[in-house]
Amino acid sequence: MSEIATRLAAVQERVRAAEADCGRPAGSVQILAVSKRHSAAAMRAAYTAGQHAFGENYLQEATEKQAELADLALEWHFIGGVQSNKTREVAERFDWVHTVDRAKIARRLSEQRPPDHPPLNVCLQVNISEEPQKAGCLPDDVGDLAAAVDRLPQLRLRGLMALPAPAEGFDAQRRPLARLRELQQALREGGHHGLDTLSMGMSADLEAAIAEGATIVRIGTAIFGPRE
Numbered sequence: 001m002s003e004i005a006t007r008l009a010a011v012q013e014r015v016r017a018a019e020a021d022c023g024r025p026a027g028s029v030q031i032l033a034v035s036k037r038h039s040a041a042a043m044r045a046a047y048t049a050g051q052h053a054f055g056e057n058y059l060q061e062a063t064e065k066q067a068e069l070a071d072l073a074l075e076w077h078f079i080g081g082v083q084s085n086k087t088r089e090v091a092e093r094f095d096w097v098h099t100v101d102r103a104k105i106a107r108r109l110s111e112q113r114p115p116d117h118p119p120l121n122v123c124l125q126v127n128i129s130e131e132p133q134k135a136g137c138l139p140d141d142v143g144d145l146a147a148a149v150d151r152l153p154q155l156r157l158r159g160l161m162a163l164p165a166p167a168e169g170f171d172a173q174r175r176p177l178a179r180l181r182e183l184q185q186a187l188r189e190g191g192h193h194g195l196d197t198l199s200m201g202m203s204a205d206l207e208a209a210i211a212e213g214a215t216i217v218r219i220g221t222a223i224f225g226p227r228e
């Protein structure tokens with residue numbers, strides 16, 4: 001087995017154990033392999049080991065790797081900040097965007113999504129720890145943003161995403177993740193019945209995220225090793 005296959009198997013095991021620990025069905029949590037600053041060869045090794053969904057943060061880097069991996073049936077998720085001059089390429093090249101945090105970006109993504117593509121799957125990024133410099137809409141604004149995204153024909157609103165401030169210990173990690181789950185629940189009760197995705201949890205806090213209902217955990221280092 002390649003080193004990446006071994007690491008991926010260990011992450012899969014962590015996810016299965018966490019699902020079991022909180023009584024969630026096996027397979028209810030999807031692993032998104034975050035491949036930023038890792039090579040196309042590393043991604044190919046992960047694919048061979050059974051990983052099909054990849055998250056990229058930088059458009060230029062992702063475009064190069066998409067060309068190198070065009071022979072594979074991969075699912076591409078954009079998880080970096082979306083600048084408004086990059087929306088066209090993101091809308092054309094990705095299956096998911098996890099980082100929509102304002103209506104203007106959402107409108108452009110919908111307008112620029114090619115009509116022969118299925119609607120782009122979208123998560124709203126929420127600045128759940130309300131950190132001053134951090135991307136994401138504020139928790140109080142998520143309802144308005146969700147309503148705006150819902151009206152856009154070429155987007156499909158799937159759920160919420162957060163990158164909480166790093167915290168030590170299970171209980172401290174759980175608190176902001178619980179808040180994201182509660183926000184999602186409030187949106188559902190407010191009429192957004194199709195929301196089925198909570199994108200939260202990384203290498204260091206995936207157990208806490210799964211305990212709070214994550215459906216996608218975004219894992220880089222634990223699969224690919226340290227980034228350069």
Ligand SMILES: *Cc1c(COP(=O)(O)O)cnc(C)c1O
Nearest residue numbers: 034079202203218219220221222
């Ligand atoms: C880099 C990154 C990750 C993965 O982080 P690791 O600590 O390497 O697992 C997850 N989510 C986002 C948005 C990232 O930018």
